[in-house]
Amino acid sequence: MPPQRFPCANNGADKACNKAGRFACKNCMVVAYCGPECQKEHWSTHKQDCRSFYMKKHWQPGWVLECRRPEFINEEKSTPVGGRQYLWGNTPAIDVLQLEKNEGKRYKKDLSLLFAASGDLRNVVKTLACLPEAYKQTINITINDWDLDVVARNVMLILIALTVNDAKEAADKMTHLWYSASIRQSDLDYLVTKIRPFIAQVCAHIGAKPEGTPLAKTWTFGSRRVRLVLKKGSWMSLLRRFEVPGTLTLQQARDIRVAVTLASGAQQDFRERHYLVRPPAHRICEEKYRADGLMLPFGASREPFTIPNPQVQGCTRSHAHVADTIRRTIYHKAPHWPGREMDDPLAGWEATEVMKTNSGAASSDLYGKMYYHIQDVFKKFHHRIRNQDVTFQLYNVNAEILPKTLKKERFARIDASTFVSNIADKDYLGFQKTLETLSPLLQQQAQNPHATMLMLFINAVGDTMVASDQFDEVQKAAATAHKYLPHPQEPPFEYGAEFIRFIVAGRLFRNFDMYFNRYMEANRFMFNGFCSTMIMKDEHTIVDQWPHRLKLKVGEEGAQEEFNIRVESMQSGDERYVEWKSLK
Numbered sequence: 001m002p003p004q005r006f007p008c009a010n011n012g013a014d015k016a017c018n019k020a021g022r023f024a025c026k027n028c029m030v031v032a033y034c035g036p037e038c039q040k041e042h043w044s045t046h047k048q049d050c051r052s053f054y055m056k057k058h059w060q061p062g063w064v065l066e067c068r069r070p071e072f073i074n075e076e077k078s079t080p081v082g083g084r085q086y087l088w089g090n091t092p093a094i095d096v097l098q099l100e101k102n103e104g105k106r107y108k109k110d111l112s113l114l115f116a117a118s119g120d121l122r123n124v125v126k127t128l129a130c131l132p133e134a135y136k137q138t139i140n141i142t143i144n145d146w147d148l149d150v151v152a153r154n155v156m157l158i159l160i161a162l163t164v165n166d167a168k169e170a171a172d173k174m175t176h177l178w179y180s181a182s183i184r185q186s187d188l189d190y191l192v193t194k195i196r197p198f199i200a201q202v203c204a205h206i207g208a209k210p211e212g213t214p215l216a217k218t219w220t221f222g223s224r225r226v227r228l229v230l231k232k233g234s235w236m237s238l239l240r241r242f243e244v245p246g247t248l249t250l251q252q253a254r255d256i257r258v259a260v261t262l263a264s265g266a267q268q269d270f271r272e273r274h275y276l277v278r279p280p281a282h283r284i285c286e287e288k289y290r291a292d293g294l295m296l297p298f299g300a301s302r303e304p305f306t307i308p309n310p311q312v313q314g315c316t317r318s319h320a321h322v323a324d325t326i327r328r329t330i331y332h333k334a335p336h337w338p339g340r341e342m343d344d345p346l347a348g349w350e351a352t353e354v355m356k357t358n359s360g361a362a363s364s365d366l367y368g369k370m371y372y373h374i375q376d377v378f379k380k381f382h383h384r385i386r387n388q389d390v391t392f393q394l395y396n397v398n399a400e401i402l403p404k405t406l407k408k409e410r411f412a413r414i415d416a417s418t419f420v421s422n423i424a425d426k427d428y429l430g431f432q433k434t435l436e437t438l439s440p441l442l443q444q445q446a447q448n449p450h451a452t453m454l455m456l457f458i459n460a461v462g463d464t465m466v467a468s469d470q471f472d473e474v475q476k477a478a479a480t481a482h483k484y485l486p487h488p489q490e491p492p493f494e495y496g497a498e499f500i501r502f503i504v505a506g507r508l509f510r511n512f513d514m515y516f517n518r519y520m521e522a523n524r525f526m527f528n529g530f531c532s533t534m535i536m537k538d539e540h541t542i543v544d545q546w547p548h549r550l551k552l553k554v555g556e557e558g559a560q561e562e563f564n565i566r567v568e569s570m571q572s573g574d575e576r577y578v579e580w581k582s583l584k
Contacts, residue, residue, distance in 0.1 A: 004372065006032055007032075009046065021360060028055060028280075029361075030284065049288065049298075054275065055283070056280065057280065059280065063272075082338070083340070085340075086343070093125065103450050110137045111412050113139070114144075114402075121143075122349070141390065151394055153178070160173050162226065163195070181254070184305055185307055196242045206235060214230070261290040267341045271290075297359065299362060347571070351569040354373045357376075403441060411442060412451050435528055435529065452537065455577065455580065457519070458575050461516055480509045485505060505563075516576050525578075535580065536580055541579070544577070545577055546575070
């Protein structure tokens with residue numbers, strides 16, 4: 001594979017440089033140029049970002065400048081301005097197999113995996129990207145989600161990976177369909193001419209079928225298969241998701257989006273609270289992504305991205321004959337952006353892995369690192385599924401009816417861990433109901449002693465803490481946080497930037513184990529496990545119990561760097577995984 005080429009940032013519409021960027025802007029380190037001439041030519045554009053107030057070392061959030069109480073302190077919940085759909089998961093992707101640590105990389109049997117309420121495709125992609133080359137058997141992957149929007153995007157991504165021959169091209173198309181608010185004309189053309197016909201062929205033959213009947217279609221690509229099961233109405237809806245409404249301009253789509261992603265008022269306070277723990281360069285990187293919604297290096301050209309993403313928006317003039325009114329892939333229910341105000345694609349990938357990704361001379365290009373990181377993962381995913389006997393089965397049902405839907409199928413892994421599908425938490429299906437529902441689908445010990453069900457509890461610690469706990473934790477956290485953060489030097493203000501920064505950082509120093517043990521006792525984990533013939537594994541073999549908590553102690557080598565990465569990530573450190581196995 002050829003070495004990565006990093007772009008020169010001097011890429012305006014009139015004169016775009018096609019050379020590689022080798023020298024970074026020394027002030028921000030988020031863009032690179034081929035030489036001083038291009039840097040000078042581009043300065044009139046770049047200075048708007050490079051001299052942004054967010055780049056100032058002593059930047060102060062709006063509530064401090066206005067000497068007011070920030071909205072996130074107010075007891076009344078703020079009114080959301082965006083939709084309630086999760087466009088991307090907000091816990092990092094994991095390899096749910098960890099084959100070498102469990103069955104072994106040369107395992108001689110087929111494997112079946114169930115993503116019970118998948119959310120986006122990140123855990124599937126990560127798992128297959130990490131699959132050892134030595135494993136030569138068939139792998140069967142069942143992916144379910146109750147949200148048709150999620151299922152639609154997932155099947156499109158899989159079909160792209162299976163039909164685009166070039167790994168880089170496939171990774172690029174997947175990246176923008178998944179994470180960019182706008183795509184290129186070539187991307188849309190591929191969706192309409194290459195992917196849509198798979199769906200259109202099915203819809204042409206189901207007109208007489210009953211509305212509520214599940215209808216299955218299998219597509220075969222050599223030794224790879226994709227089986228999609230939807231009801232008639234969902235098939236028809238899926239067909240209408242390949243285009244953007246002809247009346248929706250790119251500027252209108254952007255206006256709809258930034259009304260949410262760069263909203264003022266309470267939402268700005270929440271956003272700037274997060275900026276307090278970001279380095280200045282990372283603040284302008286996030287601002288740029290919130291403004292244009294393009295998953296690209298900071299200095300990459302935005303010119304080709306002229307089409308509102310049909311996974312967010314609906315039917316372009318160039319293909320308006322396909323449908324007059326078509327649902328979108330990301331812009332889902334006009335005139336609203338469907339995502340949440342603080343949604344961030346960075347949350348779906350491990351922060352330490354993203355930060356160590358090479359972004360060339362532009363070493364502070366946060367979303368550039370994300371772009372190069374997921375491109376690498378997607379290319380590995382593309383390679384594995386095109387060189388592996390693999391079957392994908394996709395369903396669009398409530399997780400509670402999976403045993404009835406899947407009947408006699410049994411799985412080596414059951415993933416109930418992603419945020420969107422965090423069905424183990426009480427806000428979703430519930431811990432006890434999750435065990436009762438999914439445990440019959442897990443392979444028994446006699447069949448596979450490594451068979452594991454994964455659960456993720458993201459609210460357990462916070463839900464267990466009472467008011468006195470909150471006060472105690474703030475006191476303890478302050479004593480530790482000052483060892484990582486500079487001592488406050490600002491004039492006294494109850495909600496000053498340094499004080500809020502200490503509060504945000506303090507989340508990493510809570511006594512997670514004590515609160516989760518309290519949660520397990522209150523919810524009778526052991527008893528409910530036995531009732532479902534399941535038991536918690538003493539030692540995790542898939543994922544760390546607390547993968548996002550600080551591992552190093554103050555003063556140890558790398559401790560400050562670990563803290564810096566964790567404190568600006570979208571995780572709080574209290575995300576707790578539990579691995580279960582069958583008692584039978």
